Amino acid sequence: MSELLVGEGPPDSELVRAAQAGDAACLGLMLSRHRAGMYAVALALLGHSPDAEDAVQEATLIALRRIGDIRDPKAAGPWLRMVVRNVCRAQLRRRSPISMAEPPARALTGASTGPPDPAEVLDLHALRDWVWSAVEDLSPALRLVTLLRYFTDVTSYEDIAALCDTPVGTVRSRLSEARRKLSDALEGAAERVHDDARAMNAKHRTIAEEAMASAHRGEIVSALSGRWSPQAEVMWPSGKRTRLDYLGGAFDRDLSDGVRHEITNVVASRQVVIWEAALHNPPEDPFHCPPGVVWVHFLDPSGRVGRVRLYHPRRGR
Template sequence: MDRSEGPPDPAEVLERHALRDWVWSALEDLSPALQLVTMLRYFTDVTSYEDMAALCAVPVGTVRSRLHQARTRLVGALLASADRVHDDAAVRNGLHRRLAEETLAAAHRGRLASALSEWWSPQADVTWPTGKRTGVDCLPTAFDRDLSDGVRHELVNVVAGRKVVIWEAALRNPPDDPFHCPPGVVWVHFLDQGRVGELRLFHPRRR
């Protein structure tokens, strides 16, 4: 990185170097709350302040404040991390994409509970789009209900950090009930020692 022209603009760096290892090293230095809004804003389609606020269950002003804090902290972190040896962000993202594909494939075969047991904490919490909180045991039941109604989940995007992993999926409704489910769902996983300790599910607004 050329340091002769002053500090880098975090937004520009994130957009131009999304999977560069040193960018992800800087992101990992942020708290989970700051990392989440940054990942949503720059690496997913959940980019409106209103959607981010709804997913994070905070006011829009808090989202704006967190993004400002994240950008400010990233200036120093990007400069400090550019010359380090880093984890391979592209490899990590690829591994999590395969895991997402395998998990959804198992779910479509009615075996989601078995798939989740391999990388989820048994005490994991799930926050549903309605705001309701349950244990992870309710997730396979809800997925099976979608399947019986003819709904399929199609993976669109995966963004993976060491602490936060985001899946974006399209929901394909049956032809005879095209508005059964919203068009998409976002899965936000919070990891604790490599296992999912919390999941937030969110339906972005129709565009």
């Protein structure tokens, strides 16, 4: 544990600077110190309900990813309460009888920065390795919904439910449990050895881009076969299940129709790897394919792909 935790406790400014330098224990102490104020904001806006606790846990994860956004280290308390307030307002909008899209997680901080996604923000500071290690400690079901919700563009409960083939209510409960476990882990954080998350993501990004390049040469099956189990199964958006060789034929048909695939995001853990790809249709047939596809790879104990699920996010997201 950091020596900053000895004695009466350091001021917020020291905790913020230490957290921004990668000390998860100091971030956990800062969040514990302000938890009561954060919860008070949630109760004031949402009332006494499980939603208030969920809002605090959601804000905790946002603070974990966005601690680098604090410009005045002395203002940690107001910043954390602002994050909770924005999370609560998002929840209230979702309760509205008027259908509204959920805002992306990065919008909930109130930051006016540009379009970087959460994974890019996470890479800006040393806490990323703690985050990935904590995510790895979740059960497979909790890990998958967490990766989708916080590190890809598949963020709506409906899209996650469709991809995971599970009811929306189950997605909500799994995310709630995952948030609680990650919040508890952060508050009890101690120094430990972490995997190099940046290296893992870079490795799998290279694999994904090389696979797409091979696909455009008509060599997708040979490119993937060395990393896939011979019994690997592909589940298509239609629910059809096939082997790898069928995937090659599908890519060839796309190529002949003028469709090109472009990797836009890769999120990797030891057991799940997610690729997001844009589908570029030919100008003369702009709606030939959906605008994108998500690949969820489930790895077996040897690290080879044992199962893949393909999913098309809803058009217009």
